[in-house]
Amino acid sequence: MRFRSRREAGQELAVRLLEWASSGDLANVTVLALPRGGVPVGAEIARVMAVPLDVLVVGRIAAPGAPEVGIGAVAGDDPPVFDRTGLRALDLSEHELGSQVARARVELHRREWVYRGRRPAPDVRGHSVVVVDDGLTTGITARAALGHVRRGGPLRLTLAVPVCPRRTAAALRDDADDVIALHRPDRLGSVGEWYDDFRQVSDEDVRDALRQPHPAG
Secondary structure, eight states, X not given: OOBSOHHHHHHHHHHHHHHHSOTTGGGXXXXXXXXXXXXXXXXXXXXXHTOOEEEOOEEEEEETTEEEEEEEEEETTSXXXXXXXXXXXXXXXXXXXXXXXHHHHHHHHHXXXXXXXXXXXXXXXXXXXXXXXXXXXXXXXXXXHHHHHHHXXXXXXXXXXXXXXXXXXXXXXXXXXXXXXXXXXXXXXXXXXXXXXXXXXXXXXXXXXXXXXXXXX
C-alpha cells in the first residue's frame, strides 16, 4: 500500500504513536525530524499529537568520486557512522574517508544554520524523543541520528518511519527503545516507490514547518 504523500504518512504514523503512548507520556514527547524529507512527516505527527517539532540534521558521507552513493553519516560533532557492507563492497576503509567526512560536517553545520539560525538545539534530557524520517533503506542516517540523540540522555527513544526494510528495522532495535515502521518489506529499492507524491522538499519548506505553532518543549 502506497502513501499519497508524506503528509498522509505522518498522519498514519501519528495514529500508531498515539496507540503506543499513554496520555501521560504525551506531555513529555518531542518530535525530531530528519530534513528534508522527514520534516513533512514529522510536522504531521507533531500537529496530530500536539507536541513540539524540531529538526535533527544528519550529514551524508558520500563515496569518493561517487557523490550519489552514501556510505556513512554524521550527526553533530559525533564520530561518523559507516555502512560496513558498503565499505566492503567498495573496498574502502574508514581511514580513506577523512575528506568526505569533513565535507559532510561542513554541509551539516550549514544546514543547521539555515534551519535553526542561532536557536539552540532542543534539550532532550528526560524527554521521550521520536526521531522521524520519510523512509529508510540501509538505515545508516537513522543510526547516526539515534546515536546522537541517545547521547543527550532522553527518557525514551523511538524511531518512527512510514517504510523500511524488515532487516533494517530489526538492526535498528539496538539503537532505539522502539522502532515503529508502518511497512516492512523484505526488499526496498527506493523510498520514493512508496509515495504517489514524492516531490523534493525545499529548505524553505523545512523553515515553514518549523515556523508553525507547536507546543513548547
